[in-house]
């Protein structure tokens with residue numbers, strides 16, 4: 001894929017946000033980023049576009065550092081995924097500046113250099129750390145990934161090589177799909193499935209047939225635009241499912257998203273948003 005395709009995707013994303021993507025050229029300054037992005041609300045970003053895998057040249061890297069020292073943002077974007085991640089991050093912008101510091105204050109690093117970094121702040125039932133980002137909490141291992149490597153692609157989970165849920169050492173984390181996560185948890189015996197699942201142990205508790213909510217409350221079936229879930233974005237739906245897969249309770253997820261537990265449960269059980 002060529003740089004021009006990435007550039008076209010960025011331009012489309014900026015225009016969809018109601019902003020301007022201005023091409024930069026200077027007669028006497030070398031290494032300026034390719035585009036100056038102006039967005040509603042006064043946000044200004046510089047973006048260097050590259051073909052996939054290509055790094056900024058030395059003069060460019062130097063100019064990027066100079067711009068960053070002045071407190072402005074420079075992003076290097078080389079794939080369509082990074083365009084999407086950059087756009088997704090626009091809404092969480094306010095928390096990015098002091099994020100690494102707030103995060104570092106909550107970990108205890110092991111004495112040996114390649115040891116686990118134990119999360120010291122709040123944890124969920126399964127031991128995964130919870131990190132407050134803006135007005136909601138996310139898995140601390142996910143926060144670690146974002147701080148060290150950037151955005152997590154839609155539909156991906158952050159998994160542990162070290163099999164230690166409270167660990168947030170970026171070297172111990174890797175990206176997988178939600179399916180990988182379920183397989184991983186099954187392999188590690190953390191997943192109540194098969195005969196261990198609630199549905200097998202207590203089949204009488206499952207509302208089926210005429211007792212099922214679809215029959216007793218047909219009016220509550222979400223349909224079309226009127227359904228409550230219209231206020232979620234696809235990215236949030238995937239986030240909800242991956243939080244659940246990581247062991248965060250439905251109650252906690254509902255709280256963080258300001259949604260009802262039943263809405264969250266329906267998303268997790270794919271009764272809604274089943275196309276994702």
Ligand SMILES: [Zn+2]
Nearest residue numbers: 116162167172
């Ligand atoms: Zn670890």
